[in-house]
Amino acid sequence: xxxxxxxxxxxxxxxxxxxxxxxxxxxxxREVLGHFWSESFGQIYPTLAELERAGHVQRLGSGRxxxxxxxxTPSGTARLKQLLAQPVQPVRPRNxxxxxxxxxxxxxxxxxxxxxxxxxxEAERALxxxxxxRQELQEEQEHAEDRPYWLLTVAAGEHSARAAIDWADEALGxxxxxxxxxxxxxxxxxxxxx
Amino acid sequence: xxxxxxxxxxxxxxxxxxxxxxxxxxxxxREVLGHFWSESFGQIYPTLAELERAGHVQRLGSGRxxxxxxxxTPSGTARLKQLLAQPVQPVRPRNxxxxxxxxxxxxxxxxxxxxxxxxxxEAERALxxxxxxRQELQEEQEHAEDRPYWLLTVAAGEHSARAAIDWADEALGxxxxxxxxxxxxxxxxxxxxx
DNA sequence: CCGGTCATGTAATCGGTTACATGATTCG
DNA sequence: CGAATCATGTAACCGATTACATGACCGG
Numbered sequence: 001x002x003x004x005x006x007x008x009x010x011x012x013x014x015x016x017x018x019x020x021x022x023x024x025x026x027x028x029x030r031e032v033l034g035h036f037w038s039e040s041f042g043q044i045y046p047t048l049a050e051l052e053r054a055g056h057v058q059r060l061g062s063g064r065x066x067x068x069x070x071x072x073t074p075s076g077t078a079r080l081k082q083l084l085a086q087p088v089q090p091v092r093p094r095n096x097x098x099x100x101x102x103x104x105x106x107x108x109x110x111x112x113x114x115x116x117x118x119x120x121x122e123a124e125r126a127l128x129x130x131x132x133x134r135q136e137l138q139e140e141q142e143h144a145e146d147r148p149y150w151l152l153t154v155a156a157g158e159h160s161a162r163a164a165i166d167w168a169d170e171a172l173g174x175x176x177x178x179x180x181x182x183x184x185x186x187x188x189x190x191x192x193x194x
Numbered sequence: 195x196x197x198x199x200x201x202x203x204x205x206x207x208x209x210x211x212x213x214x215x216x217x218x219x220x221x222x223x224r225e226v227l228g229h230f231w232s233e234s235f236g237q238i239y240p241t242l243a244e245l246e247r248a249g250h251v252q253r254l255g256s257g258r259x260x261x262x263x264x265x266x267t268p269s270g271t272a273r274l275k276q277l278l279a280q281p282v283q284p285v286r287p288r289n290x291x292x293x294x295x296x297x298x299x300x301x302x303x304x305x306x307x308x309x310x311x312x313x314x315x316e317a318e319r320a321l322x323x324x325x326x327x328r329q330e331l332q333e334e335q336e337h338a339e340d341r342p343y344w345l346l347t348v349a350a351g352e353h354s355a356r357a358a359i360d361w362a363d364e365a366l367g368x369x370x371x372x373x374x375x376x377x378x379x380x381x382x383x384x385x386x387x388x
Numbered sequence: 389c390c391g392g393t394c395a396t397g398t399a400a401t402c403g404g405t406t407a408c409a410t411g412a413t414t415c416g
Numbered sequence: 417c418g419a420a421t422c423a424t425g426t427a428a429c430c431g432a433t434t435a436c437a438t439g440a441c442c443g444g
Contacts, residue, residue, distance in 0.1 A: 005431075006290060013297040023395050033296060036289035040433055045397055067395060067440090077300070084301050088290040088309070092404085095230035096200060096282040098350055102227060103207040104343035106275050112343070115282070148372050149298035149306070152365050156292055159364075163357030167350050174349075178342050199403075217423050234405055239425055261412090261423060286432085 006089065007043045012056065012072060012080040017146060019060055019071040022048050032133075032150070035126065035157045051076065101171075109179040113172060120168035127161040130154050200283065201237045206250065206266060206274040211340060213254055213265035216242050226327075226344070229320065229351045245270065295365075303373040307366060314362035321355040324348050 010033070014025050022044050029039050048070060051057045056076030059068040072080070097119055104112040134154050137147055204227070208219050216238050223233050242264060245251045250270035253262040266274070291313055298306040328348050331341055 006288065006293065007431085009293060009297075013293070013300075016297065016300065021395065022397090023393095027394095033293070034287075036287050036292040038286045038288065041395095041397080042399095042433060042435095043431080049397090080297070081300050084294050084297055085305070088294065088312075091288060091290070092232045093228075093230050094200065094232065094285060096285070098230040098347045099200065099203060099207070099227070100278050100282065101343055101350075102347050103203075103210065103274070103278055104346070105340050106207075106210065106271070107278050111279070112346075118282075146299050148368060149295055152298070152306075152368060153292045153296050155364060155368075156295075156361050159357040159361040160354065163353040167353040170349060170353075171346050174342060174346060201403085215423065216425090217421095221422095235423095235425080236405060236407095236427095237403080243425090 005047070007039055007047050008051065009080065009083040010037060010039055011044060011047050011051065012076055012083065015057055015070055015072040016077060016080055017143065019069040021067050021069050023067075025070075033153075035130070036153060054079075109175045109182065113175045113179075116168050116171045116175065120165055120172075123161045123164035123168065127158060127165070130157045130161060134158075199241070201233055201241050202245065203274065203277040204231060204233055205238060205241050205245065206270055206277065209251055209264055209266040210271060210274055211337065213263040215261050215263050217261075219264075227347075229324070230347060248273075303369045303376065307369045307373075310362050310365045310369065314359055314366075317355045317358035317362065321352060321359070324351045324355060328352075 010029060011025065014020060014028055020028065022041070025048075026039060026041060026044055029037060048057065052059065052070070054075075055073060056079050057070045057072055060071050061068050097115060100107065100115060101112055107115075134151065137150055137154065140147070143150075204223060205219065208214060208222055214222065216235070219242075220233060220235060220238055223231060242251065246253065246264070248269075249267060250273050251264045251266055254265050255262050291309060294301065294309060295306055301309075328345065331344055331348065334341070337344075
């Protein structure tokens with residue numbers, strides 16, 4: 001019961017697309033699933049070993065030389081389907097940015113502003129990445145069956161990034177307003193302005 | 195260095211708003227920070243004990259009877275400001291829904307559809323919660339200084355929920371299209387339709 | 389030959405959850 | 417009085433990351 005590791009799903013899923021080495025698997029996860037998933041070597045290799053023992057994957061070529069790619073077996077495909085059908089495990093949210101903003105009074109509007117600006121810049125970078133990713137996927141010829149599903153996850157990233165940008169703009173406005181009203185009640189020392 | 199537990203931030207932050215028992219702290223975190231933060235008792239109580247040892251919080255009233263509320267001390271406030279100024283720790287994303295959708299080919303359009311629909315319903319519930327939360331915050335008289343910051347985090351929730359709903363609609367359309375094109379190439383057995 | 393990348397693995401550690409144990413208080 | 421809620425805490429466990437160790441291979 002407890003043993004419904006989502007790493008197993010990610011690994012089997014990756015190999016269901018094409019055979020790969022553990023290393024390549026991690027790269028693929030970083031590059032393509034990166035915006036909604038992550039795995040470390042410390043998870044991937046033991047999982048791969050376990051899956052091999054269970055007969056869900058097998059090595060093509062062996063040893064370090066002629067690096068051993070892993071391929072999914074029929075029982076592995078069955079296992080993957082079973083895992084995918086499991087209910088989605090609720091994520092425990094931990095958003096460090098919002099935690100800081102919630103207690104933003106202790107930081108003051110200026111520091112909050114730069115936090116939000118940083119978040120906005122990050123969301124813009126992410127949005128740009130999703131666009132090139134979408135482009136790449138649409139141009140690719142292989143994996144035609146998988147592509148529509150992959151595009152779904154890219155679209156999720158795009159929506160979420162755009163939402164982050166919109167929110168950031170709104171938040172920056174609110175913080176400016178807050179800063180102005182604070183300056184009205186606590187006017188700063190006079191400064192030469194011309 | 196390693197010891198920059200964000201739990202410490204959340205606990206000190208909570209007590210910076212008002213003195214509370216450990217239990218109340220957890221309730222407050224669930225109800226108000228729930229959409230971007232979570233803490234369990236197993237984290238809160240040890241952290242509270244540690245903070246007390248360090249002099250960052252102190253008990254008002256003691257023992258089990260006349261339940262001991264914790265209040266933040268001046269050194270605790272200083273510590274909180276220091277913690278809030280730390281760079282935001284990047285989150286390792288793990289979105290079970292998108293993981294399933296990415297390998298959606300193994301599940302088929304219908305199962306994916308119900309996953310997305312479930313996600314949409316959840317986002318709609320969340321959006322409704324944010325609206326009442328916003329209402330409650332705007333009506334409240336206390337904590338006037340904190341309120342603008344709190345509203346920022348609620349706005350983040352609203353934007354993100356709306357984005358999730360928009361994405362879900364788009365995804366449902368795409369999945370329907372996929373289903374139709376699949377039926378065209380694999381026509382189902384004839385069925386009486388009148 | 390050297391530095392970077394590809395590749396595989398393990399051990400220590402950690403942040404965090406779950407489950408359990410315990411008991412006070414409150415309200416119907 | 418009994419059930420629900422308030423309240424505090426601990427121990428076991430677990431998924432996951434980090435750091436470390438090792439070495440092949442390739443290009444300049």
